[in-house]
Amino acid sequence: MNLGIKLRDKAIYIGMLLTVNFPMAYAQSQSAIQPASDQARGISYIWWSMFWVALIVFVAVMILLAWGLWRGKSNNPSQLSYLASRNLVIIAGIAVPLITVICLVGGSLFLGRSLSQQSPDNALEVRVTGWMWWWQIEYLDDNGNTIATTANELHVPVDRPVMLYLESGDVIHSFWVPQLHGKTDLIPGRTNTSWFQVDGPGAFRGQCAEFCGLQHALMGFLVVSEPKAKFDAWLANQQAPAPSPSDSKTLAGQQVFFESGCQQCHTIRGTEARGTAGPDLTHLASRQSIASVTRKNSRAHLGGWVADPNGIKPGAKMPMAQLSPKQLSNLLDYLQSLQ
Ligand code: HEC
Ligand SMILES: [Cu+2]
Structure with a gap:
């Protein structure tokens, strides 16, 4: 009996780890000192310089402290002459800290200048709009027109710089992919820019870095960098309208989608669904x-999300859908057909 309960608890616990831990699946890559672009490398150099300087200062202070304590204990403390102690204050107390701080500030300013330089002309242009609590991603053509819209997953080619136009639909958010660049705020009524070029293929987790309400902590996104051919194929697919329902289940699922009012907030290109709130x-x-x-x-997580979004993200701006198991199943067939 006891064993049975324990096993069940373990199963629940493991199940919780599997689901709750998903946000952490990419977290090991969310490190500013594992840079994957020139921009992030610059930032990590500054970080390491500050770290080593701070370490040297710390060790020097500790040694001086120990020396002072030891001298203070000895019976015959030698007194520093007036001149020696004055020079000590001028050199160790003023000159060295001043030079150190000037070097570090100079380094940061220099880096800041080079990071805020114009992006090269051949950059891929993408508009990212922050919403409570998700990211809208629009790919732009040369005239600034949107050619494809997606959410929470920014695909980029590896061999080309990416220029981001950062905007907000509601409150201030901040775009941060620690492995690729520093933070840039998304401010209502403004367009901020940022650009980077990824070193190689990979997936990098990003995170909203400006507190924006209840689900700020669950406002993550992914940057997926791919070789050109793969990226081009991905973008071509994103540009295309949604595939039409191909069998009775997905067709029924599409009907459930419209009967439930999902189209009020969601767009599915190629259908009547043109909502923009989600x-x-x-x-x-x-x-x-x-x-x-x-x-x-x-499928399981999609079902859980549609049935009770607030159970997964309390405060999420999507109402729960009252559906029969059959309706939900058909709806999931339809959603999963949207390749
Ligand atoms: C009142 C507006 C609204 C309605 C109605 C609505 N949604 Fe949503 N939906 C949202 C918002 C906002 C989000 C983003 C939530 C977040 O991540 O915080 C969302 C997210 C989603 C997602 C996740 C998308 C992604 O890429 O992360 C799915 C799937 C979804 N909705 C399906 C549906 C379905 C199916 C219905 C109808 C049963 C529906 N929604 C009705 C607003 C709405
Ligand atoms: Cu936020």
Whole structure:
């Protein structure tokens, strides 16, 4: 009996770890000292310089402290002459700290200048809009027109700089992918810019870095960098309208989608759904995660999300849907067909 309960508890615990830990799945890559772009490398150099300087200062102070304590204990403390103690204050107390701080501030200013330089002309242009609590991602053509819209997953090619236009639909957010660049705020009524070029293929987790309300902590996103051919194929797919329902189940699921009012907030290009309050779902099934990297994009998590968004993200601006098991199943068939 006892054993049975323990096993069940273990199973629940493991289940919780699996689901709750998903947001952490990419967390090991969320480190500013594992840079994957020139921009982030510059920032990590400054970080390490400050670390080593601080370490040297710390060790020097500790040695002086120990020396002072030891001297203070000895019976015959030798007195520093007036001149020696004055020079000590001028050199160790003023000159050395001043030079150190000037070097560090100079280094940061210099880095800041080079980071805020114009992006090269051939940059891929993307508009990222922060919403409570998810990211809208729009790919732009040369004239600044949107050619494809997606959410929470920014795909970029490896061989090309990426220029970001950062905007906000509601409150101040901040775009931060520690492995790729520093933070840039998304401010209502303004367009901030930032650009970077990723070293090689990979996936990097990003995070809103400006407190923006209840679900700020669950406002994550992914940057996926791919070789050119793979990226081009991905973008071509994102540009295309959604695939139409191909069998009776997905067709029924599409009906459930419209009967439940999902189209009031979501767009599915190629259908009548043109809502803008929530993420574009045209190619939902091509994304790795849902709800801003809160859950893996699996049937179970999708079902849990549609049935009770607030159970996963309390405060999320999506109402729960009252559906029969059959309706939910059909709806999931439809959502999962949106490749
Ligand atoms: C009142 C507006 C609203 C309605 C109605 C609505 N949603 Fe949402 N939906 C949202 C918002 C906002 C989000 C983003 C939530 C977040 O991540 O914080 C969202 C997220 C989602 C996501 C996750 C998308 C992603 O890429 O992360 C799915 C799937 C989804 N909704 C499906 C549905 C379905 C199916 C319905 C109808 C049963 C529906 N929604 C009705 C506003 C709405
Ligand atoms: Cu935030």
